[in-house]
Amino acid sequence: MTEQARPQELPAGLLTDPEMINACRVRDFARVFRLVKARAGIYPSMIARRCELTPSRVGEVMAGRRQLLHMDVVERIADGLRVPGHMLGLARRPWETPQTLGAVEAEAHQDAEAGKAAPGTLPGPDVDSILALTSRTTLNSATLEAFQSSIEDYWRRDDQHGGEALRPAIVGQLRYVVGLLKENRPPSIQRGLYGVAAELARLAGWTYFDARQYNQARAYFTEALQLAKEIDDRQTMANVLACMSLQATYQDKPADSLAFVTAAQDQARSAMGSTPRVLSMLSMREAFAHATLGNRQSTHRAIGEAHRHFEEIQAADHDPSWVTYFDEPKLIVDTGIAHGRLGEASTAEPLIADALQREDRANQRGRAFHSFWLARTQLDQGKLDQACHTATQALESASAVASERVTGHLREFYDQLAPHRQEPVALAFEARLRALLPVNGTIRP
Structure with missing residues (x-):
């Protein structure tokens, strides 16, 4: 100011x-x-x-x-x-915190009374001021490991419940780490902090993407790219570009999606130590872009590349932590989705069904996505009873996670069901939908 x-x-x-x-x-x-x-x-x-x-x-x-x-x-x-x-999704601002502990001591009685009246409020200024005394401690590798551990926990909870409730904490930690970057530190620690900040920015972007707030998502993804570029971390840049490619697919901008994933593959190939798992994941994102464009031959080629790279994975590979989610069930379900995007429902259905049997049941959001995709491919083939049964099961996972993307997949299936709304199985699905999920202006049984 x-x-x-x-x-x-x-x-x-x-x-x-x-x-x-x-x-x-x-x-x-x-x-x-x-x-x-x-x-x-x-x-x-x-x-x-x-x-x-x-x-x-x-x-x-x-x-x-x-x-x-x-x-x-x-x-x-x-x-x-x-x-x-x-x-505004930021950390507590400096002007919200008293500058000295003396001011806190003078107000201790009032703060204690306020704490009794509102036990669920945010930490009081006395906590902020005490913690401020520790903010100048020397950072070391253990600190970086603690940051990485918290990021892994954020991702796990995001898979289980969605990122809406996590976002303020993620953005606050990002701002804190970016603040640490302004101080002089040993090169290895400084590089590690840039890596942590880049991953937190990507995670913040992902939570906005999952909420379908695309402009905010892109701003954070761009920040993640800038942070990764500062340390020439090309693998992280490839990962962020892959996220932007997926977002462009959701926004029905397949040309942008293809441009982003092509840039991601260029970064990965030029990076030291890019693993087959990374290349496989990127090939599958390329397949999504081609499928959305309706390029059948290019989609099949990219799927083949994804499977070829996956077969080259070795136990000794040093995969980045952000790609370990891309296991065999994920490869299979994404293959099915790529075929589904092309309209090849009979090929897509058994692949998605097989992956659903094997994927982690704790990943509620992923299971909801994949179940709705399976229901859509079944409906495309005229299998109304199976489609409604699959979609009804998907509602259990959908109701457990706060995700606008899940709602979008549900909406697409519900719209596809329109010609069959008066059939008994469709009516039963709608009854379950009413019971489990709130009715709003976008999905109105």
């Missing part, structure tokens, strides 16, 4: 207003700025000055002609308008 005086606080009523909370959650700054103007009397010129933006840029945002995606801009908005960090 360039202003010397403490910025005006936003009214408590605005910060607790559901419209403001939702606008901040999705980072819809057009709405945020309009609400701030209407409810707090902070006009566009003042918003621009407080957030270190130009007045014309603020005007373009409020008119819906421009979006603000870069994290440094989001942080300036939080600090300039005094929006608490958690509302």
Whole structure:
């Protein structure tokens, strides 16, 4: 902030207003700025000055002609308008924490009483201040291992429950690690921190992708690419580009998907130590792109490449941790999905069914995806009873995970079922859908 005086606080009523909370959650700054103007009397010129933006840029945002995606801009908005960090998916901002323990001691009695009244609130300022005293400890390899362990736990919980509830913690840890990068450290530790930050940015992007908030996802994926590029980590760059390729497939932008995965393969081939498992996964992403484009021959070729690379996997391979999920059941189910995207339902069905029998049952989101794909291929072949039975079973997994992508797969099957809605098996499926999942404007039995 360039202003010397403490910025005006936003009214408590605005910060607790559901419209403001939702606008901040999705980072819809057009709405945020309009609400701030209407409810707090902070006009566009003042918003621009407080957030270190130009007045014309603020005007373009409020008119819906421009979006603000870069994290440094989001942080300036939080600090300039005094929006608490958690509302924008950021870590607690410095101005939310007292600067000295003395201030905490003076308020200890009030904080204790507040803690009794609201035991479920976020950690109090005394905790933040105490933890701040430890923030300058020397980082070592054990610290990096702890970061990696937390990332692995995030991924496991994301598979089981979806990333919606995890996202604030992931973004907060990302900002913390990026802050550590500003300090001088031994080269090996600094490189490790860049790797951790790149993976956290990819994970944050993935949670936004899973929520179908594609602009935010792309911003974090781009940040992950920049962090990986700082240390010339081409394997991580390949992985991030593969994520962007998958997102483009979901956005029905197959040409973009193919461009991203081709770039990912180039990075992987130029990297030291790229393993057959990595190359197999990338070939399968290429198959998805070709299938979405309707390129049958190219899809079959890419599937063949994926299986050829997979057969070359050795127990002694040093696979990156982010590709270990790509096991044989995943190869098989993705092969089935690629055939399904081409409209080759009779080929796709047994492959997806076989993979579902063998894949990890703890991966609720993956099982929901694959079950809905299986149901769609069965319906494509006129197997209405089997399709409805499969989709009904998929609802169990779908109801256990918060994922807009799962909802999207359910919606696609439900739309495909439209000509058969009055059949008894379809009615039974709809009854189960009503019982397990909330009815909303996008899926309305």
